[in-house]
Amino acid sequence: MGKRNLYLKNTPLEEALSIYTDAFKSILKMQYEELPVEKSLGRILKEAVYAGCSSPLFNAAAMDGIAVISTDTKGASERTPLTLKKNKDFIVVDTGDPINFPYDAVIMAEDVIEIDDDTVQIIEAATGWQHIRPIGEDIVTGEMLLPSLHKIRPIDIGVLFSGGIIKINVVKRPEIGIFPTGTEIIEPTQTPKDGDIIESNSRMFEAMVTSYGGTAYRFPPIEDDYNKIKTAIEEAVNKFDMVIVNAGSSAGTEDFTVHILRELGEVLIHGVAIKPGKPVILAIVKGKPVIGLPGYPVSAYIDFENFVKPVMSLMTGEPTSDNNVVDAVISKRMISSLKHKEYVRVKVGQVGDKLVASPLARGAGAAMSLVRADGFCVIEQNCEGVEAGEIVKVELYRSLQEIRHTIVAIGSHDLILDLISDLMSSNYPGNYLSSTHIGSMGGLMALKRGEAHIAPTHLLDEATGIYNMPYIKKMFEEPMALIKGVKRIQGLIVQKGNPLNLKDISDLKKCRYVNRQRGAGTRVLFDYKLKQAGIDSLEIPGYDRESATHMAVAALVSSGSADAGMGIFAAAKAMQLDFIEIGQEEYDFAIPVKHLKLPEVITFINILKSDEFHVCLDKFGGYEYSQSGKLCYMDEEII
Amino acid sequence: MGKRNLYLKNTPLEEALSIYTDAFKSILKMQYEELPVEKSLGRILKEAVYAGCSSPLFNAAAMDGIAVISTDTKGASERTPLTLKKNKDFIVVDTGDPINFPYDAVIMAEDVIEIDDDTVQIIEAATGWQHIRPIGEDIVTGEMLLPSLHKIRPIDIGVLFSGGIIKINVVKRPEIGIFPTGTEIIEPTQTPKDGDIIESNSRMFEAMVTSYGGTAYRFPPIEDDYNKIKTAIEEAVNKFDMVIVNAGSSAGTEDFTVHILRELGEVLIHGVAIKPGKPVILAIVKGKPVIGLPGYPVSAYIDFENFVKPVMSLMTGEPTSDNNVVDAVISKRMISSLKHKEYVRVKVGQVGDKLVASPLARGAGAAMSLVRADGFCVIEQNCEGVEAGEIVKVELYRSLQEIRHTIVAIGSHDLILDLISDLMSSNYPGNYLSSTHIGSMGGLMALKRGEAHIAPTHLLDEATGIYNMPYIKKMFEEPMALIKGVKRIQGLIVQKGNPLNLKDISDLKKCRYVNRQRGAGTRVLFDYKLKQAGIDSLEIPGYDRESATHMAVAALVSSGSADAGMGIFAAAKAMQLDFIEIGQEEYDFAIPVKHLKLPEVITFINILKSDEFHVCLDKFGGYEYSQSGKLCYMDEEII
Incomplete structure (x- = not known):
C-alpha cells in the first residue's frame, strides 16, 4: 500500500490556533512603507497622524456678502440706516474668502442694500465674528487626525490633505507565496486527460490574500516530487513573508508536504478537530509561517479562514473582526460527530418573523455549497448534532438586508429555478430567489413548518x-x-x-x-x-x-x-x-x-x-x- | 455686488434623485469587458455563467484505499475473508483518483488487510458506488454557476475554474472625470498664501469613485474662468462616462458652473432641500451626467452619496444597498428647519442595553465630524427637530460589533483623550474610545441620563x-x-x-x-x-x-x-x-x-x-x- 502518513492529530481548533499564533507573536512584525495620501485608500496607518496645518487656514467668510468692522456698525437700524463705502468701510467677500484685520464680521448679501457700485447701506449692526469661520474651526494644527492602525477611507484622504499631510506611513502588505502541488493537477487552460484535476484552489487563495490585505504570488502546480516541492518551499521562505502549500496535507501515499516541512522546520500542528478542514498543517520554517492546506476546496477555504487569515492579520494590522452571528431555525436534522467542530453551509431566509437555515451539501468537495451558502452553522465539537426546528447560531456572510429580500424555495429541483433566480437578479436588482432541493414532499413539509415561502x-x-x-x-x-x-x-x-x-x-x-x-x-x-x-x-x-x-x-x-x-x-x-x-x-x-x-x-x-x-x-x-x-x-x- | 446666481431651488431629495436618474435610465447603459477569471475579484458579472465541464470530471475515489468490483466482493465476512489480487481484482487508489470500468466501489485503506505486495484480504462486501464521488457531484456541465450581476468573490473564482471557465464578461468600470475649480484652490503640495484653500475634495471623490466601482480621472484645479471651465467640461463629456465639477455650485459671484452647464446642456436640478448639501447641480450634457458638487467637504460628501453614487450604480451594476439603520437615543436636543432634510453626524455608543447617538459639529465645513462620526441621524424635511432622549433612526457606517467595544466618553475636552484613543487602538486592537466634547457639566448630565460610560x-x-x-x-x-x-x-x-x-x-x-x-x-x-x-x-x-x-x-x-x-x-x-x-x-x-x-x-x-x-x-x-x-x-x- 506504500508509505502512509497516518499520524494526523485531532487538535481542537482554538488550541491549534493559539499554539500557532503564539509562536509568531514575537517574531512576525508589521513592516511599513511611505505612501502619497492619494494612494492610501484602504491601507492601515502605521501610527497616529497629527495635522500639519489648520483648516480653515485663516478666518474665512462663512457667507457671501460684505466684511465690516463690527464696532463701526453700531447704531445701524431701519430708522437709521448706515452707509458704508467699498474698500474702506467694507470689502465684498464670497464664502471662503479670508477676513483680515481690521474686519471682524460678515453681513450676508441678502441683508445689504446696494446704493451704487461703491456704496451700500445696512439696517442692522453686526456683532463681532458673525458669519466668520474661525481659523482651525475644522482642524487645528497639531490635532490628532487619525489614530494608529486606522484603515483609510475616502473622507480620511480629504482631511489628511486639508490638515496639510501629503504622505503617510502605512503597514506594508505581507507577501504570500502560493504553491499548488500534485501530479494530477493541471492549469485551467490545459485540456484535462482522465484523472486530471483542474487547479482552482490557488486562484481562490490568491483572491483571499488580496481581500485580506496581502499581496499574492501564485506559482504553477508542482508535481508530487519530494525534492521539487522541498526546493520550492526552501526558496519561498527566503522570499516571502508567508507560504501556502496546497494539497499534500492529508495522509495519502503521495502526501509529502508534512515530511518536507518536518525536515525544513517545525510542524506545530498536523490535523485539527474541524470538518471539513481536518488535514491542515501549521508549520514554521526559518521563522516564517508555512501552512499546508488540504485539496478539497471547502476544507481549504475553511482552513484559510481559520488559520491563514489570523496569521495574516498579525502582519496586516487588519482587525480579525467577529462574524455577524444570528439565531436561526434549522430546517433539517443534522448529526455530527463529537470528534470535531463541523462547519455546515446553510442557506438562510426570513420567513415571517423567523430566520430559517437550510443545510446544503456537507461534503468537503462541494465547492458550490460555499457559493450558494449565506453562512455557516457551526456544530461545536462536543455536540452530537441538532434536531430540525432547533435554534442554531449561524455565522452570516451575506447581509440581513439581502436575506430579507429573498424568496425561500424548498422542494423539488428544476432547471427553471436557476433561470428565475437569474432573471430576478438582473431585472429586479435587490430581489433574490434562494432554492434548496430536497424533493417535492420534503418541500411541502418545510412549507408546513414555516421554513419556506x-x-x-x-x-x-x-x-x-x-x-x-x-x-x-x-x-x-x-x-x-x-x-x-x-x-x-x-x-x-x-x-x-x-x-x-x-x-x-x-x-x-x-x-x-x-x-x-x-x-x-x-x-x-x-x-x-x-x-x-x-x-x-x-x-x-x-x-x-x-x-x-x-x-x-x-x-x-x-x-x-x-x-x-x-x-x-x-x-x-x-x-x-x-x-x-x-x-x-x-x-x-x-x-x-x-x-x-x-x-x-x-x-x-x-x-x-x-x-x-x-x-x-x-x-x-x-x-x-x-x-x-x-x-x-x-x-x-x-x- | 456683481452678478449673483440667486435662483437655487429647494427640490426635495427623493424628487430630485428620481427626476435625475429617470433622465438616464434609458440612455446610460452598462458597458462590458472580458477578463481572465483570476483578474475578476470584486467585479460584477454581465450575465449568468454556466459550467463548461463537470466537477469532478470523472468518478473519483473519495477515500484512500482500493477500487474493487462490488459484485465480486459478495460474501466477504470476518469468517470468510476474501482474497484479492492487485491490478486484477483491485487497484490501489488515493483520494481523487479516477475509478473506471469495471471498478465501481472503493474500500477504505483502514478496512483492507495487506497480505503481501500484491495481495489483500477484505472481511466485508462492498456496495456499488461506495466511497466514490460521482462525476458532476459538485458541478454539472451546463449548470448555472453564478447569476447575472453577481459580484465575484474568492470562492466564485474557485468554482469558475473548476467548472471549466477561464474568461468572463464583467461590467466595465465607468470612467469619471473630476474637475476641481476655484482661483483660491491650490494643490496640497503647494505652499498656501493668504486666502488659499488646499484642494482636498477631489481626492476624496477619487477614492469614493474607486470604492463604488468606477475609475477616477482627477484633474488639477482650474481657476475661476468661464471659458477655461467650459472647455474642460466640453472635452470631459466626450471622454468620460460621467463628470464631476467641484465648487462653483452655490450662488456666489464666481460660481460659473451652473451657467456653463445651462449653456452646454440641461440643468435638471439646482438646489436640493438637504443640509448640508443644498447647492448641488444635476445636469445632463450630451447624454452624460455632469454633477456640480459644493465646495464644503461635508456638503460634497453627502451630495456624492445621494446623487453620484446612485447614478454610478446605473453603470456599475452594484446594488445601492440600504444602509444599516438602527434605533438610538439622541443625547442632545437638535432643532432643524422644516425647509430641508438634515444629515447630522453622530457618534454612536452602546451604554448598557441602549444605543446612544451624540451629535457632532453640524457645519458643512466640519470635515472632521465625518471622520469622527459613526453614522448619520437624518432629520426629515418636515420635522422641526428632536428632543434629547428621543429615539431616532441612525444610518450606521461603522459595525455594531465595533460600537459594542467602544467606551463612550462625553464631557470636557483634553488632548489626552486623543492620546488614549490612539493607545487603545494600537495596543488593544478592537477596543475603542469615542469622545464627544460638550464640557464637564454637560458630560455629567449625559452620564446621569445613561448616555455615556x-x-x-x-x-x-x-x-x-x-x-x-x-x-x-x-x-x-x-x-x-x-x-x-x-x-x-x-x-x-x-x-x-x-x-x-x-x-x-x-x-x-x-x-x-x-x-x-x-x-x-x-x-x-x-x-x-x-x-x-x-x-x-x-x-x-x-x-x-x-x-x-x-x-x-x-x-x-x-x-x-x-x-x-x-x-x-x-x-x-x-x-x-x-x-x-x-x-x-x-x-x-x-x-x-x-x-x-x-x-x-x-x-x-x-x-x-x-x-x-x-x-x-x-x-x-x-x-x-x-x-x-x-x-x-x-x-x-x-x-
Whole structure:
C-alpha cells in the first residue's frame, strides 16, 4: 500500500490556533512603507497622524456678502440706516474668502442694500465674528487626525490633505507565496486527460490574500516530487513573508508536504478537530509561517479562514473582526460527530418573523455549497448534532438586508429555478430567489413548518390523476394557493444514439440505472411507473444508486458511468443525450396565501408570466408554459 | 455686488434623485469587458455563467484505499475473508483518483488487510458506488454557476475554474472625470498664501469613485474662468462616462458652473432641500451626467452619496444597498428647519442595553465630524427637530460589533483623550474610545441620563476647593466612582513673546480675548477667576467669542485673530505660544460603578497607568500623572 502518513492529530481548533499564533507573536512584525495620501485608500496607518496645518487656514467668510468692522456698525437700524463705502468701510467677500484685520464680521448679501457700485447701506449692526469661520474651526494644527492602525477611507484622504499631510506611513502588505502541488493537477487552460484535476484552489487563495490585505504570488502546480516541492518551499521562505502549500496535507501515499516541512522546520500542528478542514498543517520554517492546506476546496477555504487569515492579520494590522452571528431555525436534522467542530453551509431566509437555515451539501468537495451558502452553522465539537426546528447560531456572510429580500424555495429541483433566480437578479436588482432541493414532499413539509415561502412540487395524486393540489389540500389547514409553474416532459435519459436500444421502462432491467434520491417527485413518478408495469425495484440494477438533480443524472449517463436515468427533457438536451418520453407532468409552486403579498413573490409571478422567461424555456426545450404564473386557490373548485 | 446666481431651488431629495436618474435610465447603459477569471475579484458579472465541464470530471475515489468490483466482493465476512489480487481484482487508489470500468466501489485503506505486495484480504462486501464521488457531484456541465450581476468573490473564482471557465464578461468600470475649480484652490503640495484653500475634495471623490466601482480621472484645479471651465467640461463629456465639477455650485459671484452647464446642456436640478448639501447641480450634457458638487467637504460628501453614487450604480451594476439603520437615543436636543432634510453626524455608543447617538459639529465645513462620526441621524424635511432622549433612526457606517467595544466618553475636552484613543487602538486592537466634547457639566448630565460610560470632568467646588467628587456626590444617587486622570496647568495662552505684556487676568481688559463655550470647565474656572479679581465679564473684549477646544483657542491666538485665551499648557506648547500660568486643576473621569467591570474600561485604566502614556504626557508638557488610573469611590471619605 506504500508509505502512509497516518499520524494526523485531532487538535481542537482554538488550541491549534493559539499554539500557532503564539509562536509568531514575537517574531512576525508589521513592516511599513511611505505612501502619497492619494494612494492610501484602504491601507492601515502605521501610527497616529497629527495635522500639519489648520483648516480653515485663516478666518474665512462663512457667507457671501460684505466684511465690516463690527464696532463701526453700531447704531445701524431701519430708522437709521448706515452707509458704508467699498474698500474702506467694507470689502465684498464670497464664502471662503479670508477676513483680515481690521474686519471682524460678515453681513450676508441678502441683508445689504446696494446704493451704487461703491456704496451700500445696512439696517442692522453686526456683532463681532458673525458669519466668520474661525481659523482651525475644522482642524487645528497639531490635532490628532487619525489614530494608529486606522484603515483609510475616502473622507480620511480629504482631511489628511486639508490638515496639510501629503504622505503617510502605512503597514506594508505581507507577501504570500502560493504553491499548488500534485501530479494530477493541471492549469485551467490545459485540456484535462482522465484523472486530471483542474487547479482552482490557488486562484481562490490568491483572491483571499488580496481581500485580506496581502499581496499574492501564485506559482504553477508542482508535481508530487519530494525534492521539487522541498526546493520550492526552501526558496519561498527566503522570499516571502508567508507560504501556502496546497494539497499534500492529508495522509495519502503521495502526501509529502508534512515530511518536507518536518525536515525544513517545525510542524506545530498536523490535523485539527474541524470538518471539513481536518488535514491542515501549521508549520514554521526559518521563522516564517508555512501552512499546508488540504485539496478539497471547502476544507481549504475553511482552513484559510481559520488559520491563514489570523496569521495574516498579525502582519496586516487588519482587525480579525467577529462574524455577524444570528439565531436561526434549522430546517433539517443534522448529526455530527463529537470528534470535531463541523462547519455546515446553510442557506438562510426570513420567513415571517423567523430566520430559517437550510443545510446544503456537507461534503468537503462541494465547492458550490460555499457559493450558494449565506453562512455557516457551526456544530461545536462536543455536540452530537441538532434536531430540525432547533435554534442554531449561524455565522452570516451575506447581509440581513439581502436575506430579507429573498424568496425561500424548498422542494423539488428544476432547471427553471436557476433561470428565475437569474432573471430576478438582473431585472429586479435587490430581489433574490434562494432554492434548496430536497424533493417535492420534503418541500411541502418545510412549507408546513414555516421554513419556506414557496415549495416547488410535482406530486401526482394517483387516485385523481391531478397534480399537486390534492396533496396541498390533504396536508395544509391554513389558506393555500398554487402558483402554476410549467408542464415538463419526463422520461428516460439515455446515451447518445441509444446504444442499448432501450424502449420503455421494462428495458431498464438489462442496464445500469441511476435513480433520484428518496422524496424526489421524479422518483415517486418512477415508482408509480414501475408499479404500473408490474416491475419490482429489485429487478432494476442501480435502483439504489442515488443522484440529487436532473442534471447530475444526465452527467452520469453522459460519462458512461450509467446507462439510463429518469429526468426531464431539458437535462437530456443540455447534455446532448437521447431521451425516451414517459409523460408530461405539472411542476408548480405551493404557497401560503399570506405570502402572496410579499413584493418578492409578486416579482416572482411577474417573471413566470414574462416573455423573457418563455423564450428561455423554448431554448431549454421540453417545457409548456401557457399557465405559468396563474394563481389557484385551495378553496376553489379544482377541475 | 456683481452678478449673483440667486435662483437655487429647494427640490426635495427623493424628487430630485428620481427626476435625475429617470433622465438616464434609458440612455446610460452598462458597458462590458472580458477578463481572465483570476483578474475578476470584486467585479460584477454581465450575465449568468454556466459550467463548461463537470466537477469532478470523472468518478473519483473519495477515500484512500482500493477500487474493487462490488459484485465480486459478495460474501466477504470476518469468517470468510476474501482474497484479492492487485491490478486484477483491485487497484490501489488515493483520494481523487479516477475509478473506471469495471471498478465501481472503493474500500477504505483502514478496512483492507495487506497480505503481501500484491495481495489483500477484505472481511466485508462492498456496495456499488461506495466511497466514490460521482462525476458532476459538485458541478454539472451546463449548470448555472453564478447569476447575472453577481459580484465575484474568492470562492466564485474557485468554482469558475473548476467548472471549466477561464474568461468572463464583467461590467466595465465607468470612467469619471473630476474637475476641481476655484482661483483660491491650490494643490496640497503647494505652499498656501493668504486666502488659499488646499484642494482636498477631489481626492476624496477619487477614492469614493474607486470604492463604488468606477475609475477616477482627477484633474488639477482650474481657476475661476468661464471659458477655461467650459472647455474642460466640453472635452470631459466626450471622454468620460460621467463628470464631476467641484465648487462653483452655490450662488456666489464666481460660481460659473451652473451657467456653463445651462449653456452646454440641461440643468435638471439646482438646489436640493438637504443640509448640508443644498447647492448641488444635476445636469445632463450630451447624454452624460455632469454633477456640480459644493465646495464644503461635508456638503460634497453627502451630495456624492445621494446623487453620484446612485447614478454610478446605473453603470456599475452594484446594488445601492440600504444602509444599516438602527434605533438610538439622541443625547442632545437638535432643532432643524422644516425647509430641508438634515444629515447630522453622530457618534454612536452602546451604554448598557441602549444605543446612544451624540451629535457632532453640524457645519458643512466640519470635515472632521465625518471622520469622527459613526453614522448619520437624518432629520426629515418636515420635522422641526428632536428632543434629547428621543429615539431616532441612525444610518450606521461603522459595525455594531465595533460600537459594542467602544467606551463612550462625553464631557470636557483634553488632548489626552486623543492620546488614549490612539493607545487603545494600537495596543488593544478592537477596543475603542469615542469622545464627544460638550464640557464637564454637560458630560455629567449625559452620564446621569445613561448616555455615556465615562464623563471627563474638571469642576472645582468653590466651597471645599475639591475637584469633581463634590459635583458627583451632589448629582448622582447610583454608586459612582472617579477614575483619576491628570493634573494639568491652566493659564492664559498668549502670542509668542507676549507682545502685549499681559501679566494676569486683569490685563485682559486691554486685549482681544477668546473664550470657551458655555458649560466648559475652563470657562467655569475663568468666571471664578474673574469673580475673585472682581472683574465684570462685560469688561473683557471678546468674552462672547466662543471656541470649543483648547487647541482651537491656541490656533486663534497663534493666527493673531485673538490676543489671549484660557487653556491648558499643552495647547500653548503645541502651537509654540507663550503661557501665563493661573493654576493647576484635576481632570478626572466620572464613572458609574456598574461600568467598571467592562473590559474596555479595564483597558482604559491600564492605559492611564502605563509608562507609554506617561512618556507621551511628558512630551506634551504641563501634566502631572502620579494618580493616573487610581479609583476613588463616591462612598469613600474624600480627603
